[in-house]
Amino acid sequence: MxxxxxxxxxxxxxxxxxxxxxxxxxxxxxxxxxxxxxxxxxxxxRSGSPGSGVTGPSGDDVVAAAKKYLGTPYVFGGTDPDKGLDCSALIQRAYQDLGVELPRNSWQQARAGRPVSSLAEAKPGDILAFNSPVDHVGIYLGDNRMIAAPKPGDHVKIQNVYEKPTAIRRVLENTSPAVLQDMSSLRPAGLRSTGGLNGVPYADLFVKAGERYDVSPKLLAAVAKVESGYNPKAVSKAGAQGLMQLMPGTARGLGVADAFDPAQAVNGAAKLLAQHLKEFKSVPLALAAYNAGGGAVHKYDGIPPFTETQAYVPKVQKALAALGG
Structure with missing residues (x-):
């Protein structure tokens, strides 16, 4: 039947x-x-029986999903990440990206799933609720850290759990051993040919450098699109040079003898992005570091409040999306 x-x-x-x-x-x-x-x-x-080998979204997947919104401005009542999110919208969005529907309000989210007795028992992906009545929520990362959209004038960021939560809720029981990085979907696996970059200038260079440094070729192509419009002879007002717009000092530090040589430039940019991705474990923060420097990202604990950098990150993300990344 x-x-x-x-x-x-x-x-x-x-x-x-x-x-x-x-x-x-x-x-x-x-x-x-x-x-x-x-x-x-x-x-x-979902892993209902031992050894079934079938798993659904985990708490670590929630963490990875939430990290994609790092740097998004806080906007009270905001639900559109392109314009801004508030604390409960961030939580709802992260779970929604995994196909799990949560209520909109923080006090409702503080009742979702099942209770966790203490922060010592909390796992990555758990919802932390604060105050009574509940008026703020965040996603636990582990090691007394959480990701949240704190307040007006601020942005989605990682911060310490600054006070004892009034409620801890676990929506997803299946938690894998290590927290996934939010750039995992941008690994070069499956992109080892120019098939995903048909018609894109220097596609073979992006693929080759991506494989060498474990960076998405599409991410490299998106950076080149925004930086120079694929022009290997471009020079910025600040003196950045070539296809990937490397500053002379940065180029030397990356072993790039000629930033106007496309192959050298792409290799240098891939090496630099790989360093930033490993350090910040976030594509938006890695892009911010590429534009403004890693020191600025550390200083502001997120995307620096520089007009150029604030505009740069979404431009590259948009170019990446247009490439199917």
Missing amino acids: TLGVSGVLSRVAELQDQLGLNPAPAAQAVAGSGGKFASALADAT
Whole structure:
């Protein structure tokens, strides 16, 4: 007998009940479309039995999703990351990116999932709620650190857990051993040919350097697009040179003898981006460091408040998205 979609969903629900995997209503993805159906099916099979080999989103995935919004301005009531987010919108967005629906308000999120008794028992991805009534939430990273959208005039950033949470909630039980880095989806695997960069100038150089330094070729291409418009002879007012707009001192430090040589420039830029990605574990912060320097990112604990850098990061992200990155 062939089951229709409704029949399969009914069977999914039965499996959830039998395995005791039904999540709290507030955190359950509704299977009303193809994507949400896949999420519901994943919920039903999510590591319910030892050795099943089937896993769904983990708390570490939540951390990785949230880190993609580092540097986003705080805007009260904001839900659009292009314009700004508030604390609960950040949490809702991070989980939503993984196919998990959460309520909009912080006090509602403080009831999602199941309670965790103390910060000592908290795991990456858990929701930390503050004050009574709850008026602020963040996502726990581990080691007494969290990512949050703190207040007006600030931005999404990583900070210490500054006071004892009034509630800790675990929405996802499946937590892998190590926190995923939010640039994992930009690894060169699957991009070892110019197929993903058809028609892009110097595509072969981006692919070759990306493989050498473990950086996405599409990310390198996006940086070149914004930096020079793929012009290997470009020179900025500040003196940055070539395809990747390397300053002479920076180029020397990267072993680039001629920044106007496309192959040398791309290799140098890939090396520099790899260093920043490893240091900041965030694509937006790595891009900010490429533009303004790593010291400035550390100083401001996020994307520096420089007009050029604030505009630069979203420009590269937009160029990356246009390339399918």
